[in-house]
Amino acid sequence: MSQMLLENVTAGNVLVAVGVCLAGSSILNAWRKPRYPSSLPRVGRDDKSILSGLKGFMHVGGWLQDGYEKYNKADKAFVLPGVLGTQAEVIVPMSQMQWLVEQPDNVLSTSAAHYDALNGDYSFLTPRLLEHPYHEHVVHRNLARNLNALIPALDDEVRRCMDDAFGTDTENWTSVNVWDTLLAIVPRITNRMMVGELLCRNNEYLDNMVGFTNDVVRNMILFNFIPRPLRPVFGPVLALANYYHYSKTAKHTLPLVKQRMVDLERKDAGDPAYDDWEAPNDYITWHIRQATADGLAEELDPVRVTMRLVPLNFAAIHTTVMTAHGTLLDLISADPARGYLDGIREEAARVLADEGGVWNKNALAKMYRADSAVRESMRVSNFAKILVQRKVVAREGVANPSEGWHVPYGGTISLPLHGNGHDGENFEHPEEYDAFRNSRGREEFEARGVAERDPDEGLKLKRQSLVTTGNTHISFGHGRHACPGRFFVAHELKMILAYLVLNYDVKPLPERPATKWIGLNTIPATDARIEVKRRTNAFTASS
Numbered sequence: 239m240s241q242m243l244l245e246n247v248t249a250g251n252v253l254v255a256v257g258v259c260l261a262g263s264s265i266l267n268a269w270r271k272p273r274y275p276s277s278l279p280r281v282g283r284d285d286k287s288i289l290s291g292l293k294g295f296m297h298v299g300g301w302l303q304d305g306y307e308k309y310n311k312a313d314k315a316f317v318l319p320g321v322l323g324t325q326a327e328v329i330v331p332m333s334q335m336q337w338l339v340e341q342p343d344n345v346l347s348t349s350a351a352h353y354d355a356l357n358g359d360y361s362f363l364t365p366r367l368l369e370h371p372y373h374e375h376v377v378h379r380n381l382a383r384n385l386n387a388l389i390p391a392l393d394d395e396v397r398r399c400m401d402d403a404f405g406t407d408t409e410n411w412t413s414v415n416v417w418d419t420l421l422a423i424v425p426r427i428t429n430r431m432m433v434g435e436l437l438c439r440n441n442e443y444l445d446n447m448v449g450f451t452n453d454v455v456r457n458m459i460l461f462n463f464i465p466r467p468l469r470p471v472f473g474p475v476l477a478l479a480n481y482y483h484y485s486k487t488a489k490h491t492l493p494l495v496k497q498r499m500v501d502l503e504r505k506d507a508g509d510p511a512y513d514d515w516e517a518p519n520d521y522i523t524w525h526i527r528q529a530t531a532d533g534l535a536e537e538l539d540p541v542r543v544t545m546r547l548v549p550l551n552f553a554a555i556h557t558t559v560m561t562a563h564g565t566l567l568d569l570i571s572a573d574p575a576r577g578y579l580d581g582i583r584e585e586a587a588r589v590l591a592d593e594g595g596v597w598n599k600n601a602l603a604k605m606y607r608a609d610s611a612v613r614e615s616m617r618v619s620n621f622a623k624i625l626v627q628r629k630v631v632a633r634e635g636v637a638n639p640s641e642g643w644h645v646p647y648g649g650t651i652s653l654p655l656h657g658n659g660h661d662g663e664n665f666e667h668p669e670e671y672d673a674f675r676n677s678r679g680r681e682e683f684e685a686r687g688v689a690e691r692d693p694d695e696g697l698k699l700k701r702q703s704l705v706t707t708g709n710t711h712i713s714f715g716h717g718r719h720a721c722p723g724r725f726f727v728a729h730e731l732k733m734i735l736a737y738l739v740l741n742y743d744v745k746p747l748p749e750r751p752a753t754k755w756i757g758l759n760t761i762p763a764t765d766a767r768i769e770v771k772r773r774t775n776a777f778t779a780s781s
């Protein structure tokens with residue numbers, strides 16, 4: 239039987255099977271799509287053929303831009319068609335952002351949009367994890383308030399893993415693949431915050447956590463080709479790799495979580511053996527403390543805690559790696575005459591000298607140039623074309639007060655990240671990477687005497703920081719569901735950048751390795767390489 243099956247696996251048969259799946263997917267997609275009002279203008283394909291749907295994958299970015307120029311800039315929403323397995327969405331103008339993000343969660347839901355986009359039915363071990371994203375609540379409540387205390391640990395981890403990844407050879411140039419290097423650095427630093435010092439350096443744990451996030455991304459692509467009625471059959475098969483990778487991480491996290499629960503209980507009970515013990519400042523402690531305070535027995539199951547680490551790593555790893563990758567390539571391929579790397583080097587050395595040579599909240603807050611370089615890269619080298627997706631979960635749908643249209647239950651509404659970030663009315667020379675675009679004004683303001691500083695102007699300039707989301711900066715979302723990890727990311731990326739420029743010379747790249755687009759998402763230039771050499775007068779950040 240299996241012999242017969244194998245004999246039938248020819249290129250032709252595979253193509254036919256893929257074609258049938260695509261056709262089925264497109265037909266079912268058309269049938270189940272939410273009916274958007276006819277008063278909303280449409281962009282993109284004007285016929286419903288499968289071929290047009292397939293070609294749409296290549297053209298959807300252009301359609302989105304057309305809609306942005308024609309409708310969003312005139313304060314109007316429009317419908318962007320779905321391509322392949324994705325669903326059509328309503329793209330609202332930035333003037334409606336406040337309305338969008340202020341809708342209650344039982345009308346427009348962030349988590350339901352994430353659940354659909356990430357295939358929450360299958361890709362995250364149990365649907366419960368994304369149906370009730372308790373890990374997000376824990377992060378919202380705990381990360382920012384514990385961040386300052388985490389800085390010395392992050393600094394320590396940055397130094398260690400940057401030395402490991404970039405080497406310490408002061409004689410020869412070393413060529414490194416930027417993507418792979420960041421994948422060796424970022425998960426480790428991020429997990430120092432999530433699971434602490436010992437586990438964050440465990441390669442088996444890290445490799446499998448990264449493996450899991452890759453599984454989710456791969457499934458996001460593959461599910462597009464599987465018609466919805468067939469997903470209960472194929473979904474569990476696609477999720478096998480996710481279970482495998484999770485179980486390899488749980489091998490390490492489960493004993494840690496169980497031990498932490500015992501330690502916290504004994505400490506709280508006043509056990510004298512724990513007089514000198516301090517609870518580690520990491521996600522595991524925050525989760526146990528938060529779930530205890532919230533009285534949620536379900537979230538105190540040690541297995542559940544280990545599972546929560548998985549979507550959290552998913553939210554943190556690729557987003558940060560893509561942002562760091564974009565920023566490094568933008569900086570290194572900019573004209574050296576613009577002095578970006580030297581400028582950040584000068585800033586980092588000056589700020590660290592002022593603060594006694596160690597990173598702390600004040601020192602990091604003064605890294606205006608590094609802060610600006612990252613924010614500007616998120617604008618010009620955006621990793622998605624639309625963002626801030628919300629799903630209509632109110633049975634009666636949602637009505638828009640500005641234009642009067644109504645979107646039914648199941649519809650999706652988003653913001654035009656790319657159009658807004660590349661709009662000449664928002665940014666002078668919008669296609670140019672101007673690393674210090676957001677820091678020049680701040681530096682100039684700081685250089686004035688105190689009497690000459692207008693506090694309102696100071697406040698306005700502060701809004702140009704990486705973590706301040708708003709009309710012209712939505713890369714972290716906006717409103718109450720804006721990324722709660724962004725304060726952590728700002729610290730992490732500034733420390734990485736500072737360590738790199740203080741301790742390494744980097745050869746400029748003649749041109750920016752190209753980013754490709756697949757539908758509305760980027761495929762970063764994962765083969766890009768840079769050459770680095772350890773500086774003989776290296777300035778170890780916390781030495």
Ligand code: HEM
Pocket residue numbers: 348349373374377381428550553554555557558561625626627713714715716718719720721722723724726727
């Ligand atoms: C450069 C890196 C990152 C980027 C670009 C990024 C971007 C985003 C965006 C766009 C959203 C969705 C906002 C919305 O739909 O309105 C989001 C949500 C979220 N991010 Fe991040 N993120 C990054 C890093 C992190 C890190 C390191 C963590 C964890 C420590 C994290 C945790 C979360 C969580 C928990 C949410 C869900 C918030 C909610 O729905 O209330 N992110 N992020």
